[in-house]
Amino acid sequence: MRAQLVADFERFARALPRTWPDHVREAYAIDLRTQYLGQPVPHPIGKASGQLSLKAEQLEADAEAGLAFVVLKTVIGEDATGSRTMGAWAIHETKMKVELRSFGGRAGWTVTWKGRGWDGTLEEYLALVRFGRDLTAAGGPLAVPSVKLHLPRLGEEFVRAEYAHTISALARAWGREPLLVEKDFSPTLAGAALGDEQRRILRWIDGVPEHIRDAAPGETRVALKLMNARFDDAFQVEMLRRASRSSDAVTAFNRLWDPALGVAYGGWELSDRNLRVLREARVRGQLSGTGNVCSGRLVADYARTGCGSVQLHTMFQLPLSAYPASAGSRTARTLHKLVFDPQDGLIVAMLDAEGRGELERTAGELRFVDFGGHAP
Numbered sequence: 001m002r003a004q005l006v007a008d009f010e011r012f013a014r015a016l017p018r019t020w021p022d023h024v025r026e027a028y029a030i031d032l033r034t035q036y037l038g039q040p041v042p043h044p045i046g047k048a049s050g051q052l053s054l055k056a057e058q059l060e061a062d063a064e065a066g067l068a069f070v071v072l073k074t075v076i077g078e079d080a081t082g083s084r085t086m087g088a089w090a091i092h093e094t095k096m097k098v099e100l101r102s103f104g105g106r107a108g109w110t111v112t113w114k115g116r117g118w119d120g121t122l123e124e125y126l127a128l129v130r131f132g133r134d135l136t137a138a139g140g141p142l143a144v145p146s147v148k149l150h151l152p153r154l155g156e157e158f159v160r161a162e163y164a165h166t167i168s169a170l171a172r173a174w175g176r177e178p179l180l181v182e183k184d185f186s187p188t189l190a191g192a193a194l195g196d197e198q199r200r201i202l203r204w205i206d207g208v209p210e211h212i213r214d215a216a217p218g219e220t221r222v223a224l225k226l227m228n229a230r231f232d233d234a235f236q237v238e239m240l241r242r243a244s245r246s247s248d249a250v251t252a253f254n255r256l257w258d259p260a261l262g263v264a265y266g267g268w269e270l271s272d273r274n275l276r277v278l279r280e281a282r283v284r285g286q287l288s289g290t291g292n293v294c295s296g297r298l299v300a301d302y303a304r305t306g307c308g309s310v311q312l313h314t315m316f317q318l319p320l321s322a323y324p325a326s327a328g329s330r331t332a333r334t335l336h337k338l339v340f341d342p343q344d345g346l347i348v349a350m351l352d353a354e355g356r357g358e359l360e361r362t363a364g365e366l367r368f369v370d371f372g373g374h375a376p
């Protein structure tokens with residue numbers, strides 16, 4: 001199998017077939033199927049919300065590469081009059097810098113960017129949601145909208161009109177049930193005055209999923225994408241535990257905040273913290289890991305903490321010379337490395353786990369969902 005892996009890695013460097021998860025199952029007896037927000041997906045690797053999920057062409061390339069799911073760029077909610085409480089997040093900024101950032105003697109990639117949420121209109125966003133819906137229905141990645149909605153100060157009520165208008169518009173655009181939606185608590189929120197109080201943050205975590213469900217006309221599943229708050233690990237664990245109770249899924253955790261530079265960042269400091277908190281919280285349920293997923297071994301590390309899937313942004317944005325593949329979209333090149341790399345890809349990580357007795361075959365197959373014992 002290891003010889004086959006070397007050969008596949010070389011062959012797929014030129015072109016990755018869209019049906020590669022079937023090949024993994026046939027050639028290695030490895031079943032990568034899992035779930036995101038309770039929906040079945042063919043493997044655990046998806047795209048996190050951001051600048052790489054705001055155009056139809058980007059989603060088409062993701063479908064072509066066989067990506068499992070795509071969380072669309074975060075839209076800023078509005079009420080029926082177009083008023084937005086989180087309007088400060090709808091700023092236009094295109095310049096991004098992909099650079100290395102060191103932590104603990106390891107250099108990891110990070111994207112430096114001053115932008116925030118979707119900067120177009122809600123109508124334009126709904127067109128993207130409809131495009132994603134059709135792509136999903138045609139066998140492409142599961143497309144999931146992401147929103148930012150009113151977050152009150154203590155003593156203030158949630159602005160229900162904003163929840164109602166935005167969520168019902170998304171539900172109409174998606175057009176079937178359940179509506180899946182991610183709610184973003186962004187790193188810029190951690191850097192803003194609104195995010196400086198623990199009681200306020202816990203109230204949001206407890207209340208937001210219910211407000212979204214109340215606003216929706218039909219069945220809705222809510223994932224809370226938590227920020228890395230600027231408090232200690234114990235508070236981060238508390239946030240995660242509360243979110244796993246109030247929501248249908250948790251995406252853990254968005255990037256760290258650098259107050260000196262006034263930017264969010266990733267790299268090894270992010271994955272170290274995320275994995276440390278996830279391990280400590282020992283939450284069971286729907287979890288999706290995000291942060292510095294740059295190898296199949298990192299996918300396995302997140303899976304061991306209970307994550308049934310992972311979401312990447314930075315790795316889809318590297319200079320072409322950073323990928324071992326010589327052709328294909330950045331999505332295809334990333335999947336090629338994450339899955340088939342004979343040194344640190346997901347297949348070899350699973351075979352090694354079998355060798356150590358960590359994973360056992362079921363009906364002859366190694367199953368991704370058995371990592372960390374989180375089979376649904």
Ligand SMILES: Cc1cc2nc3c(=O)[nH]c(=O)nc-3n(C[C@H](O)[C@H](O)[C@H](O)COP(=O)(O)O)c2cc1C
Nearest residue numbers: 048049050074111113184266290291292312313314
């Ligand atoms: C340029 C950029 C824009 C992003 N925009 C969003 C966003 O709109 N909504 C969101 O939930 N996360 C956003 N993120 C966070 C990513 O979705 C992801 O969770 C985070 O970058 C960690 O993953 P990574 O280390 O693979 O990049 C953004 C990240 C980057 C780098």
